[in-house]
Amino acid sequence: MAGGLAVTDLKRSFGDLRAVDGVDLHVPPGELIGFLGANGAGKTTTMRMILGILQPDTGEITWNGTPVDAEVRNRIGYMPQERGLYARMKVHEQVTYFGRLAGLESAVASERASYWIERLGLEERRDDLVQELSGGNQQRVQLAVSLVHDPELLVLDEPFAGLDPIAADTMREIVRERAADGAGVLLSSHQLNVVEGMCDRVVIVSEGREVAAGRPIDLRAAAPTRRMEVTWSEDVGHWRPIDGTVIEFTGTSAVVELPAQSDMSEQIGHAVAAGEVSMLSVEPPSLADIFADTITSAEVETAEVSE
Amino acid sequence: MIWTIAKREIVTRARTTSFKVLTAILFLGVIAAAVAISTITGGDDEAAEEVTIGLIGEGVEYADAFAVPNEQFDAEIITIDNAQAAFDDGSIDVAFDGSTVIWEGFSWPSLDAYVRTTVTQSEFVERANDQGLAPTDLAELFAPVELEEERLDGSEDEQGVRIAAAMVSTVATLVLLQTWGSFLTMGVVEEKSSRVVEVLLSHIPARSLLTGKILGLGLLALFQMAILVSGVALALLLLQGIEVPDGVWNAVPILLITFVLGFGFYAAIFAAVGSTVSRQEDAQSAQLPVMLPLFVGYGIAIASISNPDSILLRIASFVPFTSPMVLPFRVALADPPLWEIAVALLVLAVSVPLVLRFAGAIYRTSLLKVGTRVPILEAIRSRSDG
Numbered sequence: 001m002a003g004g005l006a007v008t009d010l011k012r013s014f015g016d017l018r019a020v021d022g023v024d025l026h027v028p029p030g031e032l033i034g035f036l037g038a039n040g041a042g043k044t045t046t047m048r049m050i051l052g053i054l055q056p057d058t059g060e061i062t063w064n065g066t067p068v069d070a071e072v073r074n075r076i077g078y079m080p081q082e083r084g085l086y087a088r089m090k091v092h093e094q095v096t097y098f099g100r101l102a103g104l105e106s107a108v109a110s111e112r113a114s115y116w117i118e119r120l121g122l123e124e125r126r127d128d129l130v131q132e133l134s135g136g137n138q139q140r141v142q143l144a145v146s147l148v149h150d151p152e153l154l155v156l157d158e159p160f161a162g163l164d165p166i167a168a169d170t171m172r173e174i175v176r177e178r179a180a181d182g183a184g185v186l187l188s189s190h191q192l193n194v195v196e197g198m199c200d201r202v203v204i205v206s207e208g209r210e211v212a213a214g215r216p217i218d219l220r221a222a223a224p225t226r227r228m229e230v231t232w233s234e235d236v237g238h239w240r241p242i243d244g245t246v247i248e249f250t251g252t253s254a255v256v257e258l259p260a261q262s263d264m265s266e267q268i269g270h271a272v273a274a275g276e277v278s279m280l281s282v283e284p285p286s287l288a289d290i291f292a293d294t295i296t297s298a299e300v301e302t303a304e305v306s307e
Numbered sequence: 308m309i310w311t312i313a314k315r316e317i318v319t320r321a322r323t324t325s326f327k328v329l330t331a332i333l334f335l336g337v338i339a340a341a342v343a344i345s346t347i348t349g350g351d352d353e354a355a356e357e358v359t360i361g362l363i364g365e366g367v368e369y370a371d372a373f374a375v376p377n378e379q380f381d382a383e384i385i386t387i388d389n390a391q392a393a394f395d396d397g398s399i400d401v402a403f404d405g406s407t408v409i410w411e412g413f414s415w416p417s418l419d420a421y422v423r424t425t426v427t428q429s430e431f432v433e434r435a436n437d438q439g440l441a442p443t444d445l446a447e448l449f450a451p452v453e454l455e456e457e458r459l460d461g462s463e464d465e466q467g468v469r470i471a472a473a474m475v476s477t478v479a480t481l482v483l484l485q486t487w488g489s490f491l492t493m494g495v496v497e498e499k500s501s502r503v504v505e506v507l508l509s510h511i512p513a514r515s516l517l518t519g520k521i522l523g524l525g526l527l528a529l530f531q532m533a534i535l536v537s538g539v540a541l542a543l544l545l546l547q548g549i550e551v552p553d554g555v556w557n558a559v560p561i562l563l564i565t566f567v568l569g570f571g572f573y574a575a576i577f578a579a580v581g582s583t584v585s586r587q588e589d590a591q592s593a594q595l596p597v598m599l600p601l602f603v604g605y606g607i608a609i610a611s612i613s614n615p616d617s618i619l620l621r622i623a624s625f626v627p628f629t630s631p632m633v634l635p636f637r638v639a640l641a642d643p644p645l646w647e648i649a650v651a652l653l654v655l656a657v658s659v660p661l662v663l664r665f666a667g668a669i670y671r672t673s674l675l676k677v678g679t680r681v682p683i684l685e686a687i688r689s690r691s692d693g
Contacts (some may be wrong), residue, residue: 051509053675070512078509084502089319100311101510145506 003064004028004184005050005153010059012045019045020056021208027153027184032175034199034216035188036287042208043188044081047157050186051078063153074103077151081158081188083142087131092117094130095144102149109148116144120170136167143171147178154178156187160194172198192288204291212291220284226258227289230271231279239274242267260284308511312519313526320490320527329486333531337538341545356380358400358418361387365405372429380421465552470612472539472555473639476562477608477632479535481601484569484631487528488577489594494520495581495670496590504674513671521574525567532566558639564652569631571659573597575666582673604629608636615641624651627658 007025011018020042027033035043048054050061052073063072086094092113099109117126120140125133130141139162146154154175160168176198179185189195196202196216204212204219212219228241231253240246244258244267258267264282271280320326360373360382373384387393390402394411401418402409408422435445498504507516536559543551580593604623611620615637623629624637624647634651637643 048505048675052512053505053508074510076509078506080502080505080509082502082505084498084504084506086319086497086503087501097311097315098506098510101308101507103308 004031005068005186006060006062006065007046007050008060008062010046010049010061011057012049012054013057018208020049023059023203023205023208023210024213025186025203027186029152029184030179030182031200032179032185032187032198034195034202035186035205036192036195036202036291037188037190037205039190040207041190041205043190043205044157045208046205047078047080047155047186047188050155051076074149075152077146077149077154079142079146079154079156079159081161083139085130085138085141085145088129090127090129091122091133091141092126095141095148098145099148102151104149112148112150113144116147119174120144135162136164139163139167140170143174147174152183154183154185154187156185158189159187160189160191192291193286196287202287204287216287219287220290223284223290224260225285226260226262226264226282227285228254228256228258228267228271228282229280230254230256230277232275233278234275236274239271242270257285258282309515309519309522312511312516313523316494316520316523317527320524326527330531330534333534334538337535337542341538341542357383359383359385359398360422361385361390361393361399361402363387363390363402363404363409366403368405369403369426369429372425375425377421377425380418382421465550468543468546468551469555469640472543472558473608473612473636475535475539476558476635476639477605479532480562480566480569480632480635481605483528483532483566484573485598485601487524487570488573488597489590491520491524491574491577492581492590492594493587494524495578496584496587499582499674500585500587508674513674514667517575517578517667517670520578521571525570525574528570529563529567532563536562554642555639557642558635561638561648561652562635565631565634565655568652568655568659572627572631572655572662573601575663575670579666579669579673582670600628601632604632608633612640621647625654627655627662630655 005025005027007023010020010023010025012020023042023046025033025035025046035046037043045054049056049059050068052068052070061068063075066072089097092110095113095117096106096109099112100106104112114126117123120143122137122140122144125137130138133141143159146156156175159171159175163171175185175187187195187199192204199216201215202213202219203210214222225244228244233252235251237251239249239254241254241256241258243262244256246254246256248255254271258264268280268282271277355376355378358380362370362373362384363386367386370384370386373382385393385399387399387402390399390404390409393399393402400415401422403422403426408414408419410419431449432442432445435442435448440448498507504516540559543555576597577594580597581590584590584593607619607623607629611617614620620633620637621643624633624643630651634648634655638648
């Protein structure tokens with residue numbers, strides 16, 4: 001078994017509802033793993049079991065090969081989907097407090113809290129109450145809380161939800177930096193397009209079960225279609241691809257979906273033959289496109305299960 | 308770890324205005340009561356009053372008698388020629404010429420009595436000498452006869468002190484358990500509604516969180532109880548003229564023990580109740596069923612003031628829901644048999660870990676359930692996490 005976090009065949013039901021029904025995950029050190037799926041797919045429940053907040057019905061959660069215990073959990077940084085901070089506690093005091101709970105000595109906790117507060121651009125607010133901060137700044141405090149004890153594993157539940165673009169960039173930058181420093185990162189999202197570009201690997205779940213796992217590039221390559229976009233410098237009349245579906249055609253441009261197994265040089269040649277080409281691309285579909293069905297079908301079952 | 312949580316509870320709560328105000332009121336109230344009691348009962352303690360007595364003519368013979376120190380009056384003796392003149396320049400309070408006590412206007416009754424007694428006693432000594440009696444014989448002659456007092460309705464001065472002490476212990480227990488219990492509920496609801504509990508549970512088990520919270524708030528509650536008890540004890544020590552019965556002193560350790568145990572008993576229930584609601588607005592109504600037995604205990608105690616041996620009071624002192632209010636009340640008021648105190652304390656002490664376990668399970672299961680109120684039965688039935 002490789003190092004890092006390993007989750008094997010994890011299951012948990014709430015009454016008749018199988019919230020998590022056999023999930024496997026592996027988060028090696030230094031890797032960014034995307035945990036993707038619709039709301040209610042079982043992501044939060046899985047993360048809560050990793051953190052020991054919920055007990056699994058069956059399955060195994062190990063860290064470097066040994067079962068995760070309280071001591072190991074103090075090396076995990078957790079950012080819950082429902083952000084949670086003490087509204088009437090000062091910023092620095094609060095981050096320090098969570099550092100203490102994670103087992104840091106008082107002085108160390110205070111020093112690490114100061115570092116992250118400064119790093120996240122909150123130094124002017126360090127002695128303000130959290131409730132006096134804007135939503136974006138509260139998110140930064142939440143991130144500081146999950147980072148204060150320099151965790152070896154970050155578990156971030158929907159870290160980009162509700163972030164403004166600047167905060168989202170800061171979040172991406174810090175997450176990448178932590179991974180570069182050797183920390184494993186498990187981040188969940190129901191917006192595939194937001195995270196697919198930054199993850200080394202993704203695990204896509206639906207209704208508590210894994211539907212796909214692998215490197216984004218491999219998952220995309222395995223898709224049955226390719227997307228071709230062409231723009232001509234002149235009107236090409238009634239151009240049609242050799243095979244595949246036309247998604248959009250304007251006379252000077254076309255977006256078509258082609259079978260993945262078709263001969264691409266032949267397809268490209270056919271487009272070029274129609275007129276002078278100014279732009280042409282052939283790409284596999286994005287994860288968001290591939291799993292749009294999975295995501296939307298589950299989305300109907302609405303928000304969070306009673307956990 | 309638990310101490311880190313307890314410390315946060317203490318620091319945050321002690322910083323609030325409500326805590327400072329409540330503590331200040333307790334402190335000032337108790338000091339005021341102590342001062343009031345000492346002024347009412349402490350007349351003997353006052354310094355002797357300084358007066359000037361003017362002696363004229365034959366009155367001068369009594370100068371030595373007036374020179375004897377007296378508890379009530381510290382008399383300066385001057386010899387005068389004219390009473391009117393001495394009154395006019397304000398140098399004397401009373402004059403005596405050997406047969407008449409002379410006042411400027413109305414007499415000062417206690418000073419008048421003092422002058423007359425002093426003169427009479429001086430005359431007694433004189434007459435006794437004439438009859439060949441030594442001063443010691445005289446003392447024997449005038450030794451007071453000790454008389455017993457019987458009150459047919461059985462009332463005692465002590466009883467007032469006992470009733471007061473019993474009332475104070477019950478009211479203090481009720482108010483502090485209710486106040487701090489409700490702080491605990493609010494704290495749990497705050498953590499649940501702000502969802503901070505999820506971050507907390509990722510670091511520590513629910514059990515430690517609950518223990519830390521009870522410990523922190525319990526220490527603050529005990530601090531306020533200690534202020535109250537020491538203030539009352541001070542007031543009792545200042546009581547003059549009435550002996551404080553042993554039962555009242557015995558009630559002090561019993562009160563502190565039942566308060567600590569009672570807090571442990573009720574705190575877990577208050578916390579469990581808090582964990583079943585998601586909004587502060589619901590906390591108030593959720594607490595009502597927990598407050599009820601507190602008030603029942605208080606009501607039983609107050610209703611039994613004149614009948615401290617009532618069966619109801621005795622039963623209530625064994626039931627852990629009411630014993631924190633009732634047991635110290637009984638000990639202060641009457642002297643219940645030692646075995647009853649021991650059994651009542653034992654029952655309470657044994658019930659605390661049971662309640663902690665039971666309420667702790669409700670707390671753990673309900674903590675992450677957001678939305679509508681978690682029915683208690685469901686919380687008990689469903690499996691406990693964490």
